[in-house]
Amino acid sequence: xxxxxxxxxxxxxxxxxxxxxxxxxxxxxxxxxxxxxxxxxxxxxxxxxxxxxxxxxxxxxxxxxxxxxxxxxxxxxxxxxxxxxxxxxxxxxxxxxxxxxxxxxxxxxxxxxxxxxxxxxxxxxxxxxxxxxxxxxxxxxxxxxxxxxxxxxxxxxxxxxxxxxxxxxxxxxxxxxxxxxxxxxxxxxx
Amino acid sequence: xxxxxxxxxxxxxxxxxxxxxxxxxxxxxxxxxxxxxxxxxxxxxxxxxxxxxxxxxxxxxxxxxxxxxxxxxxxxxxxxxxxxxxxxxxxxxxxxxxxxxxxxxxxxxxxxxxxxxxxxxxxxxxxxxxxxxxxxxxxxxxxxxxxxxxxxxxxxxxxxxxxxxxxxxxxxxxxxxxxxxxxxxxxxxx
DNA sequence: GGAGTCTGTTAATGATGATTAACATCCGAG
DNA sequence: CTCGGATGTTAATCATCATTAACAGACTCC
Numbered sequence: 378x379x380x381x382x383x384x385x386x387x388x389x390x391x392x393x394x395x396x397x398x399x400x401x402x403x404x405x406x407x408x409x410x411x412x413x414x415x416x417x418x419x420x421x422x423x424x425x426x427x428x429x430x431x432x433x434x435x436x437x438x439x440x441x442x443x444x445x446x447x448x449x450x451x452x453x454x455x456x457x458x459x460x461x462x463x464x465x466x467x468x469x470x471x472x473x474x475x476x477x478x479x480x481x482x483x484x485x486x487x488x489x490x491x492x493x494x495x496x497x498x499x500x501x502x503x504x505x506x507x508x509x510x511x512x513x514x515x516x517x518x519x520x521x522x523x524x525x526x527x528x529x530x531x532x533x534x535x536x537x538x539x540x541x542x543x544x545x546x547x548x549x550x551x552x553x554x555x556x557x558x559x560x561x562x563x564x565x566x567x
Numbered sequence: 568x569x570x571x572x573x574x575x576x577x578x579x580x581x582x583x584x585x586x587x588x589x590x591x592x593x594x595x596x597x598x599x600x601x602x603x604x605x606x607x608x609x610x611x612x613x614x615x616x617x618x619x620x621x622x623x624x625x626x627x628x629x630x631x632x633x634x635x636x637x638x639x640x641x642x643x644x645x646x647x648x649x650x651x652x653x654x655x656x657x658x659x660x661x662x663x664x665x666x667x668x669x670x671x672x673x674x675x676x677x678x679x680x681x682x683x684x685x686x687x688x689x690x691x692x693x694x695x696x697x698x699x700x701x702x703x704x705x706x707x708x709x710x711x712x713x714x715x716x717x718x719x720x721x722x723x724x725x726x727x728x729x730x731x732x733x734x735x736x737x738x739x740x741x742x743x744x745x746x747x748x749x750x751x752x753x754x755x756x757x
Numbered sequence: 758g759g760a761g762t763c764t765g766t767t768a769a770t771g772a773t774g775a776t777t778a779a780c781a782t783c784c785g786a787g
Numbered sequence: 788c789t790c791g792g793a794t795g796t797t798a799a800t801c802a803t804c805a806t807t808a809a810c811a812g813a814c815t816c817c
Contacts, residue, residue, distance in 0.1 A: 385794085399679070400679060401591050401592070401593060401676075401679075401680075402591070402593075402594075403591055403592075403593030403594045404592075404593045404679075404680070406773080406774055406775080407774075407776085408773095408774075408775095416794085416795065416796090417795085417796075417797090418774095418775095418796090418797090419775090419776075419777080419795085419796080419797085420794070420795050420796075422775095422776075422777080423793075423794055423795075424794090427775075427776075428775070428776095485732075486591075486676060489589065489590060489591075489594075490591075490594070524736055524737055525737060525741070525745060527733070527736055528733045528736045528737045528742060528745055529745060529749060531729050531732055531733035531736070532726045532727075532729045532733070532745070532746060532749055533726070533749075534729065534732075535725040535726045535727075535728060535729030535732070536722045536723070536725045536726040536729075536753065537722075537725075538725060539721050539722045539724065539725030539726075542675075542721050542724075542725070543717070543718045543721035543722070546714050546717055546718045546721070547714055547715065547718045551715070552718060555715060555718055555719060555722070555757075556722060558756055558757075559719060559722055559723075559753040559754070559756070559757075560753070562752040562753050562755060562756045563726065563749040563750070563752050563753040564749070565752060566748055566749070566752045567745075567748075567749075575764085596803080596804060596805080597804075597805060597806085598803095598804080598805095606764085606765065606766090607765085607766075607767090608766090608767090608805095609765085609766080609767085609805090609806075609807080610764070610765050610766075612805095612806075612807085613763075613764050613765075614764090617805075617806075618804095618805070618806095758817100759816105759817090760815105760816095760817090761814105761815090761816090762813100762814090762815085762816105763812105763813085763814085763815105764812090764813090765810105765811085765812085765813105766809100766810080766811080766812100767808105767809095767810090767811105768807105768808080768809085768810100769806105769807080769808070769809095770805105770806085770807075770808095771804100771805095771806090771807105772803100772804085772805085772806105773802105773803090773804085773805100774801105774802085774803085774804105775800100775801090775802085775803100776799105776800085776801090776802105777798105777799085777800075777801105778797100778798085778799075778800095779796100779797090779798085779799095780795105780796080780797085780798100781794100781795080781796075781797105782793100782794085782795080782796100783792105783793090783794085783795105784791100784792095784793090785790105785791095785792095786789100786790090786791090787788105787789090787790090
């Protein structure tokens with residue numbers, strides 16, 4: 378029985394993400410998560426070392442995906458294509474946020490519940506992701522100081538990550554277009 | 568002893584806001600809050616009916632302040648001054664977010680931990696606040712469907728409320744200016 | 758100068774919840 | 788077959804917490 382095992386972990390992570398997003402890390406019990414995947418309670422310890430370990434793996438995974446995606450899409454040293462790189466970053470982030478609203482929410486909110494060491498690793502990945510944006514933006518706004526570009530990047534993340542809050546108001550494609558337009562405009566005047 | 572009493576409640580609410588913002592509602596104990604204001608634990612029950620009641624009052628207060636502020640600043644039926652009204656709404660919200668980052672954070676995150684009835688009241692105030700923005704925006708973008716304006720408003724809130732996350736990167740005045748500029752730009756193209 | 762209200766304090770009380778123990782199944786490998 | 792590992796189950800265990808009880812000082816008003 379090697380193959381079915383792969384799924385359990387993923388199933389658990391997915392269910393836990395939804396629950397954490399809805400009620401917060403401390404608002405969800407191990408038992409809740411177990412129930413959500415059809416097993417009950419302590420069974421989760423066969424797959425994770427504990428509740429914190431579960432959250433840690435979730436956040437590390439998200440941060441890695443965003444960072445990796447960012448590194449792939451921002452690969453542009455050329456000012457001519459900086460515009461294109463920014464559009465790619467925007468589309469990538471929007472796609473992720475619309476596809477995985479629960480993950481975005483958890484990523485935004487639960488870092489403090491991760492044990493110190495892992496938290497540092499996660500923060501590093503987040504920082505690297507931000508720097509990818511800053512690099513692209515600095516080509517578009519050479520005169521703008523890095524601190525300002527960083528703050529602007531965080532602000533745009535706030536805008537793009539608003540998705541989970543306004544869910545259902547608009548169709549996904551319309552929402553994607555709107556977010557892209559707004560973010561693009563917000564970043565045009567720095 | 569009439570005067571000192573007034574403070575306790577405010578003190579408690581303030582300390583609780585900071586703690587909730589930092590660790591989340593379920594991550595903070597009554598004892599923690601007590602300690603933060605220099606009394607210990609059950610003393611809080613002399614001022615609030617319980618932990619949920621405390622959070623409820625906090626969120627109601629925030630929602631009321633934002634709504635009241637919005638109603639005051641958006642008072643404009645005139646398309647000529649819609650621009651000015653929007654600027655006022657922006658400045659007001661930014662001022663609030665920069666002055667009370669903890670409150671903004673709690674307001675954004677903890678609604679689900681409020682008991683049903685109060686939650687409805689809070690949601691109503693939030694909805695009214697959004698509608699104030701939508702009203703102003705609809706004068707600036709008459710062709711834009713309301714659902715889109717609402718989504719855009721939520722997105723801008725996400726941008727403006729990014730404050731707690733990028734704290735310290737920039738001086739408050741610089742941050743205020745940046746957020747205003749970005750939000751203005753984001754809302755110009757709908 | 759005492760009754761009453763306000764605020765606090767320190768011990769229960771009772772739940773809830775994370776984690777671990779002890780005890781089954783199932784299944785593939787040899 | 789049968790041994791071992793992977794997965795689960797249920798019954799402890801041990802903390803942490805919200806909330807309530809019982810008791811005490813302080814200050815106001817009469």
